[in-house]
Each structure stands twice: as C-alpha cells, then as structure tokens.
Amino acid sequence: MTTTTNGKLSVREKVGYSLGDFAANLVFQTLVTYIVFFYTDVYKLSNSAAQSVIFWCGIIGGVLFAPVMGMIADRTKTRWGKYRPWILFTAIPFGVLIFFTFSTPNFGETGKIVYAFVTYLLLVSLYTANNLPYASLSGVLTGNMAERNSLSAYRFVAVMGAQFIIQVLMLPIIMMAGDGDQALGFEKITLVFAFVAVACFIVTFLTTKERVVAPQESDSRVVDDLKDLLGNVPWLIMLGVVVLVFVTLALKGGMYIYYFDNYVSEPALAVFLENMGFNSFISGLTSFFGSLGFAFEWPESPVASGFGLFNGSGIIMMIVGIGFSKPLADRFGKRNIYGIFLVISTLFVLAFVAIPPESVGTMFISQILHGFFYGITIPLLWAMIADVADYSEWKNNRRATAVIFSAMILGLKGGLTVGSTIAAMVLASYGYDANLESQSLETKEGIKLAVSVFAAIPFFVAAASMFFYQINKKMETQIETDLAARRPATV
Template identity: 60%
Template sequence: MNVSQKLSVTEKLGYSLGDLAANLIFQTLVTFLAFFYTDVFRIPAATAATIIFVVGLLGAFVFTPVVGLVADRTRTRWGKFRPWVLWTAVPFGVLSLLAFSTPDLGEGGKVTYAFATYTLLVLVYVANNLPYSALSGVLTGSMEQRNSLSSWRFVAVMVAQFIIQVLLLPLVLLFGDGDKAHGFHVVMTLFAVVGTVFFLVTFFTTRERVVPDRQQASSVREDLVDLARNRPWRIMLAVTVLVFVNLALKGGMYIYYFKYYLSGAALTDFLDRIGFERFVTGLDRLLVGMGLDGFHWPQDAPTSTFSLFSALGIIFMIIGIGCSKRLADRFGKRNVFGGALLVSTLFLLAFCFYPPDAIGLVVGSYVCHGFFYGITTPLLWAMIADVADYSEWKNRRRATAIIFSAMLCGLKIGLSIGGALVAGTLAFYGYRADVAVQAPAVVDGIRLAVSVFCSVPFLLAVALLSRYEIDKPMESRIERELDARRLAGEGA
C-alpha cells in the first residue's frame, strides 16, 4: 500500500457529504436552538440558556475526551473511525428530529424532554463528528491530498451554512404554512433523512489507509503526556479557541449591528437599488404559481440585508476555500493560514470607520473578509491532521482521535466564550431589549464589537502561528519519513 496515494474525486466527495450532513444539524443548533426553545417550544429563556450551557459543558469536557480515547482504541475490519460514522448515522437522524419536536407536555415535562433529547443529540454528534474529523488524518498520508480533502469538506460546510443561515427560517414558514412548530418538524425530518443517507455514503466511499503499527500499545496516560509535550498541538489548540471566539462574537453581534447601528433608510435604499425586493416578490409569485405557499421572507430591511450579507459572505468564503489548496501546496499551510487570517482581520477592523449609511462599504468589506477567511477554513483542520503526524513522527505512537478531540474541546470553549462575550458586551454598554432606539453608548459598543473586539482573537492567533514549527519543509520531511516507516513496517 502507498500511504501517499491520491484520493479519488468520489472519495473526496463522499467524505465531504458527511460534513454537509453534520452541519445541517450543527449550524441549526448554533443558530436557532435558543430561538426554537423560547419562541417555538415555549421554554422560559433562562431555563433554555441553562440547558444549552450545561449540555455544552458535558459535550466539551465529558463526551469529547471519552469518545476520543475510545475511538483511538477501536479495532474493526473497517478501521478505527469509519465504523463510528456508520454506527451513528441513524441515531443522529432520529435524535435530530426528536430534539426539534414539540410534544404537548407541561412546563416541567418540556424542560425534561428538551434536556434529555439535546444531551443525547450532543453525545451522538460527538460520537459521529469526532471520528469523522479524525478520519481525514488516516485516509491518506499525503499532506497535499489532505489540503485538497479539506477544501472539498469545507465547501460542503459552507453549503450547509448557507442553507441554515439564509434559507432555514423561510423554509420553516413555507413548509409550516406559518406554523413554526410544524415547519421545524418538516424541515428537520428532511434534514434527518438527507443526513442519514449522506453519512452512509461517507462510510461506503472512504477507506482508511494510514494504519498504526499493530503492536503499538499506549496507555491513556502516555497519550496525554504526548499531547502535553507536543508544542504544535498546544499552539493549534489555542488558535482553535481564538478562531471560534471570533466566529461566535461577530456572528452574534451582526444582527444588532444591522438593527441598531446601520441606517434603516440606507438599508432600504440599498435593497431597492440592487433589486432585492423585486427578486423576492418574483420568487413569491413563482411559488404561488406552482401551487405552493408564498415565500415568507422577513419584511424589515435590517433582517433582509443581514440575510443577503450572510449569503454573499458564504459565497465568497467558498471561493476562498477553492483557492486554499493551491496556495497551501506552494507556500505551506502555516504561512497561508497566517497571511490570509491577517488580511481578513484588516477588513474586520475597517468596520470601525464606516458611518451608518455606508451600506455598500459594509457589504464589500464583509465579502473581502469572507474570501480571505475562506482560505483559512480548510487549513485549520488539515493542520490538526498534520499535528497527529508530527506526534507519530516524534513519539512513534499515533493517537489521531485524542488530538482531534482536544481541538473539538477548543472549538466548544471558543464558541462558549464568544457567545458569553456577546451578552457581556451588550450588558456592559447598557443594552435594553425593550427599546426601539438604543443609547449612543450601546450603538458605539456594537460598532466596536464587530470591528475591534472581534479582531483581537484573530490577531492573537496570527501571532501564535509565527511559533508553529511545521512549515512547508518540515511537512515534506515528516511525510517522507513516516511513509518510509510505514512501508518498512508492512515489509516486516
């Protein structure tokens, strides 16, 4: 076997469909779970926040490390990580539907149901997504092929993000005929069926090629000691936390930026000039003509512009992802990641200087930010797979899943910190939800949050990457020496 074997288009596509399936649910949880609990299932907001926070902690500090340790010790005829995608495909779909169902229960029953279904969904999500992520590190020993695989994977992620952030609420209203509970049930049923099928496709189209020495045996303690001594891993863990702090902070603040900072009249004029309202009206007429209910797009200008803003950002992120592999192959992942992250941050900082009526500049800067951030998106996870190779190269023991589990913990920690910073920033500046016009200090705080505050984590990440030692020459050396070891092991 040649562990540097080039992956086929079928295998790359099959693998990427697994991330599309997972992100149909993950993006829905991140973006709409609180809304679903409070506005659809009618759970008190404080109780809903407690459920989300507690289950999030369980996912980060209990489920993720346990699954990582177990997955690294899994032995089947299908490999270590592929079987987990198969085993969790149907439970993931069923629990996704149950978590967004609205059984007729009393208040206490609703809370118990929400906590139980969300806990089980997070457990199955971790049992699916952690081995799925680790699978990228064992499909091939070629770091160049991993760059390509990550690009395919994150195009699929962006497709899922587009569906959720731009189309989910209109689809809920469309399929539910105005009934959000029924609409969520129909949409999540669709997502569950599609996701289950896509996970099965991932299982049947992929093959694990990087197989540890059968005589390798390491204890949990040894795995953890290897992690602690692995400086590239420590750096990538910190970078992962910082990146997701940024994503949660800016993602949570943008809706306030559009609603309270940008001029409503300027937003309406911008939508009129680009023909957006005419497009939505035409789409509505087309659906009615097909015998379907109208396309219930939100009518207020801030929400409509925000949806367009998100859609354009995702489209240009996909374009950036498409450029990522070629740049990384030429200059190395570390250099491209750090450079693109720095440039994307400059476009975020520009938001600090735009007046409320500069809608075109706001959208243009976000498009440019999306393009350069898109370049970095697949590189983060490809670099984590490289860290697993680095650990094997240094220690002669491979522990792929525990490395990925630590990164997923970092992801969850970053999202938790970023989400808390949204609420904390609003509270610090005196935000009041019961007023239509916020105080000038609040508006200024929102402007700073989407520009200066959310740029700080990215700038810190860029500084850390300067100390990340796996550059292009080291990538080639690690790949070459590990390939030789594996071939020698097979010969023996």
Template identity: 60%
Template sequence: MNTSSQKVSVIEKIGYSLGDLAANLIFQTLMTFLAFFYTDVYKIPPGTASAIIFSGGMIGAFFNPFMGIIADRTMTRWGKFRPWILWTAVPFGVIAILAFSTPDFGAGGKVAYAMITYILLVIVYSANNLPYASLSGVLTGDMAERNSISSYRFVAVMVAQFIVQALLLPLVLIMGDGDKTKGFESVMTLFAVTGIIFFLITFLTTKERVIPKPEQKSSVKEDVSDLIKNKPWIAMLVITIFIFITLSLKGGMYVYYFENYLSEDALSNFLQNIGFNNFIAGLNNMLTGMGLHGFTWPEDAPTSGFSLFNAGGIIMMILGITISKKLADKFGKRDVFGISLFLSALCLLLFYFYAPESISLVFITQLVHGFFYGIGTPLLWAMIADVADYSEWKTNRRATAIIFSAMIFGLKAGLSIGGALVAGILAVYGYSEQLTIQSPETINGIKLSLSVYPTITFTISVIVCMFFYEINKKKEIEIQRELELRRK
C-alpha cells in the same frame, strides 16, 4: 504503519465531504441561531440562555477526550473511525429535531428541556464528528492529497453554511407560515433527514488507508503524555478555541445587528437598488404560478438583508477556498493560514465604525472578509491532521483520534464560550426581545460583539499560529518523507 495507495478518488473526496455538509447543517445552526432560538423563539431569558449554552456545551467538550480514547481503540472490519459515522447517524438527526422543538412547558420546564436536549446534542455530535474528523488523517498519508481533501470538505461546509446562514430564516418563516416556532421544527426535520442520508454515503464511500501496525500498543497514559509534549498540538488547541469563539460570537450577533442596528429604510433601498427585490418578486411569481403559495419569500428587509449578507460572504469564502490549496502547497499551511486570518480580522474591525445607513460598506466588507477567511478555512483541519503525523514522527506511535479529540474539544469550548457570550453580552447590555427599539447601550454591545471582540480573538489565534505552531513548509516535507520511509 501500513498504507496502501495514498491517492484518493474524486468520488471518495465528495463522499467524505458530504459528512461535513450533514454535520454543518446542525453545527452552523447552533453557531448562528442557538442564542436567537432560545431568546426570541423559545422565550428563555438571555442570561439563562447564556448559562445553558456555556454549561451544556462544556459538558459536551469534556466528553471529547474520552471519545478520542475510545475511537483510537475501536477495532472493526470497517476500521476505527468509519463505523462511528454509521452508528451515530440516526441518533444525531433525532436529537437535533428535539433540540429545536418547543414543547409547552413552564419557565423551569423550558430551561430543563433546553439543557437536556443541548447536552445530548453536543455529546452525539462528538461521537459523530470526532471520528469523522479523525478519518481525514487516515484516508491518506500524502499531505498534498490531504490539502485536496480539505478543499473538497470545506466547499461542502460552505454549502451547508450558505443554506443555514442565507436561507434558514426565510425557510423558517415559509415552512412555519410565519410562525418561527413551527418553522424551526420543520426546517430541522428536513436537515436531520438529509444529514442521515449523507452520513451513510460518507460511510459507504470512504476507506481508511493509514493503519497502525498490529503490534503497536500504547496506554492512555502514554497517549496523554505524548500530547502534553506536542507543542504544535497545544498551539492548535488554543487556535481552535479562539477561532470558534470568534465564529460563534460574530455569527450569533449578525442577526441582532440586522434586526436592531442597521436602518431598515436604508436596507430596503439598497435591496431595491441592486435588483434584489425584483429578483425575489420574480421568484415569488414563479412559485405562486407553480401552486406553491406558501413558499413565497418573506417581505421584511432585515430577513432579506441578513440572508444576502451571509450569502455574499459564503460565495467569497468558496472563492478563497479554491486558491487555498495552491497557496498552501507553495508557502505552507501555517503561513497562509496566519496571514489570511489576520486580514479577515481587520475586515471585522471595520463593522464597528459604520453608520446604520452605510449598507453598501457593510456588504462590501463582508465580501472581502469572506474571501480572506475562506483561504484559511480548509487549512485548520489539514494542520490538525499534520499534527497527528508530527506526533507519529516524534514518538513512532499513531494516535489520531485523541489528537483530533482535543481539537473537537477546542471547537466545542469555543462554540460554548462564544454562544454564551452572545446571550451573556445581550443580557449585560440590557437586551429585551419585548422591545421594538433597543437602547443605545444595547446597540453598542451588539456592535462590539461582531467587530472589536472578534478582532481580538482572531488576532490571538494568529499570534499563537505564527509563533508556536512550528510545522512550516520545510517541516511538512521533512515529516512526510521520513514517515513514508518508515511505513515502507
């Protein structure tokens, strides 16, 4: 295993992180708004939308192991993983636009169009994001540097999350002049163009340093055998599945929580009392004065409240990320990740008990949840990179992409299950986009979906992490030292 200097420059860390910002403009939109887009914008029934999200997503998920095998065996002058970021940049952008377009088909045509474009999108996402994620394992063999890269990367993720969760709905209404159909198409076009540019920057600014020896050969059978014997890999697969079920489920339900459960009057009063409405009025006056009459902020309280709720959580997540590396360097990734996840799960549980008028408590809980979850956010992918080192340490063979492929499989499976649960739970509890006021049964299903159910799935992740992921701080140091000696 050959390596050059293990230090990574700030420019390279920023360049690498822009790739995740690009991917997350699309991924966060899928996780937060896909069910809403299908049911409330494209007018696909919730049960059918659930089937599309689950079946399409799982097809994409099962593509990941094949992509991992291909990526590990890619040999170019640019490396194994960087060229895939280049090759998939434009297709990713184009298909993202198509997936959020709304051609005027009949009921069957809409379902077929949604299914085809969603499958294409998750497949091209795998071809792009699996090599991108694997790249983090070969930029450096230094685990402290890897923690630093993850922190940069997930600040970029938080920026994308802020844009999507705090600004997407207002942007949809602004750019569509109140028409959500036109608005989604316009916003996704903007995201796609931005993403293509950022992917190209990632390709141009990064370098693969952990390079397998030319004589290293392994068959697919050996790679799969190594995975099955790798207990930390199995643990991370389970953790990843349940984390992304949680993120997709709660993230997809928040918009329904604001639209259908929280009191609009109480929300309006809250926004007025904290000065948000005055701030927006000043912003609208400034935009109007600049001649941008079509870019004034929407007036409805649920849209503003939802945006501010997500923005506050994301800002606190960024604060959590800033201390993540120091905590991980001192106590080890596993322990910090498990504890932060458990505390964030407790915060989610509280949402079930709040009354529709308890707006202040809802926002405060979101801030605390965001901080604790932010601490663990960058550690997930750094832990997966450590699993690749663990595999090399055990077998003396490096197979980075196939290890990451399983994690992307877990991400896709979790996204598919969580997204399908959003639409499926709405269908089970009788949600109808035609109703102005939903039934008490439907409201209860919405509350359960962003509190009790995510608490359960987060807790499962914590248990698996703490009891089956054996790479603690002591083991991290041992693996890094032994691999450094071998690579020299």
C-alpha cells in the same frame, strides 16, 4: 504503519467524505443559529430554562465527552478501521434525535424542560460520537499532505453549502413548510434533515477507506496519549489558535443581528436592497412559488433581509476563497498561508469600526472581502491539526489521531462559549436594553466595537501564534517523507 503507495484520493472519495460534513453542519449550523430561538419562541421554554438546557448539555455532551470519545475511537478495532464504524453506527440514532430535538410535544412546563434536556443532551452526545471520528478520519485516509489539503477543501465547500442553507434560506423555508406555523415548519424541515444526514453518513462510510493504520506494537495507554499531547508544542499552539478563532466567530456571529437591528440605518438598508434588485428578486421568487401552490413568505423587514443577504454574501465568497486554499498551501505551506490570509481577512473585520451607519454598501464590500480571504484559511485549520497528528507519530512513534482532534473540538467548544460570553458582556457593559425601540449612542458604539475591534483581536493573536508553529513547508515534507519510509506500502 500502512498506507497507499502514493496516497492519492479519488474525487469520489473526497466528495463522499465531504458529504459527512454537509450532514453534520445541517445540524450544527441549525443549533448555532436557531436553538435558542426554537426553545424560547417556538417551544415556549423560559429564558432561564433554555439557557440551562443549552449550557449543561453542551458541557456534558460536548466538552466533557469529547476527550473520552477520542480515546474510545483511537482504541476501536474493527475490520472497517477505527473511525469509519462510528460514522455508520451513529447515523440512524443521530437522524432520529435531529427530529426529536426540534419536535414540540405538548407537555407541561416541567415536562418540556425534561424533554428538551434529554433530547438535546442525546443529540449533542451523538454529534460528538459521530463528528469526532469523522474529523479524525481525515488524518488516516492518506498520509499525503497535499492530498489532505485537497480533501479539506472539498470538505469545507460542503460546510459552506450547509451554512448557506441554514443562515440564509432556512427561515423562509420554515414559514413555507409550516404555512405560518413555525413549530410544524421546524418538524417538517428537521425530518428532511434527518433523512439527508443519515444518507450522507452512509455514503461517507461506503466511499472512504482508512489507510494509515497503527500496528499493534504502537498501541499506547491513555497516560501515554496525554504525555504526548503536553509535549507536543504544535498541538498546544493549534489548541490556542482554535480557541481564539472560535472566540471571534462566536463574538461577531452573535453580534451581527444586533448590528443590523440597532446600528445600521434601516432607511439606508432599504434603499440598498431596492437598488441592488433584491426586492425584485424576492418578488419573483414569491410569484414563482405561488404558481406552484406554495406560500413563500420572506420577511418584509429590511433588517431581516439585509442580515440574510449579508451572511449569504460572506458565505459565497468563503466558498470562492476555499478554491484558492490548496494551490497556495501546496506551494508555500499551510502555516504561512494560514497566518498571512488570517491577517488580511481580519483587516476587513477591523474596518467595520470606521463604517458609518448609512454606508451599507461599504459594509457589504468589507464582508465580501473578509469572506474571500478568510475562506482561504478555513480548510487549512483542520488540515494543520491532521498534520499535528502526523508530527506526534513522527516524534513519538505512536499515533493518537482522535485524541488530538478531540482536544481541538474541546477548544472549539471553549472558544464558542467564551465568544458568546463576551458578546453578552459587551451588551450589558454598554447598556443594551431589549425593551427599547432605539438604543443609546453608547450602546450602538459598543455593538460596532464588538463586530470590529473586539472581534479582530483574537484573530490577530491567532495569526501571530503562527510564528511559533514549527510545522512549516520544509518540515511538512520531512515528516511526510520519514513516515512514508516507516510505513510499508500497500495498495
């Protein structure tokens, strides 16, 4: 194995690497937040057609293709390394498909379905082919685990930045760009996203370097990779953790819009927005953009404003929390910090079960505190997965970084699917009816339970799993020392 002498990464390389995640999350967050809305309300597909396109393309291009792509990436051999070339080669096709997926050609009903299926399948497949090698790259930029913690922190600040743009700002920007025409607005915004993504991916390729390189004799067969995975207890635990974490994220993330639309008191929310100066701030923005010739049309509904501000406050505090992640992990180890702060953050999710509809301020305080403490855990999840790749190499004398990351991405997709399914089951079980102006008390109670008790359970189980995760601070140091001794130093 080869690596640098001390494994230190420059700020330039960390920033360059993080831009890849910023680009990918402009797309990922748009898909998570808007793809159903785009297909049904903008492109006018039927609900059943939209669901079929999203489900089957996600299964084929995401879940099934991920392990295949992992094995391909691990066996790629170029002068640029195993993983960097995929970031470069997929950049332009990925950008093109971003634009085409959110375009609205005027085909007939069948033509629209075919167009949506082909473009979305290609986009999801290119996302896998780009993002899986990108995630794997974090495991081979350096063998220094402290530097890996720092790299993850840079990376997830970029993720939160993209998430803030999409979840808080994108809707009014679409309205401005399209002058009220949402289809035109989506096309214009995604065209900008396409150029930004391509540029960011190229910067990531140019500013990074693979330093942890497997020698020829350690190359393995696919069956060897699978045997290593099944015998890798930390990997099995992290796979379960990834599934559980994304079950919660999908469940509460998908239910918050119902929470604001049906449970939260709209008059209390309107008073809260007015008292905190949000309405005055939006009026100021409207005047500012109006003076520049833009029509800034922020939704007038307190629910829409409250929902965006709620998401935004959580995201900002997650970014703040990320800044505490590296020093805490360096001192106490990733496992301990991840488990402790996941539990603390989950307590503020659970707190929503006791918050009445009129206590809007308390809701925001709970969201802010949850965001801060959860932010500390965000970089550590993927940094621990990179450590699992080191553990596998340490134990088996073989390295299969992309296979390990591909399995985790499969877990991510599985968690999102399960979480979204649970959300739909909760709505059906508690009698949600979209045609009613006001839901029953039973339905409102079910929605409250979904964003509190039901969402908290997978997080608590994930935190408890850390008791069985072997790679503590002491083992981190041992693995890093042993692997460094095996790898001849190079500049």
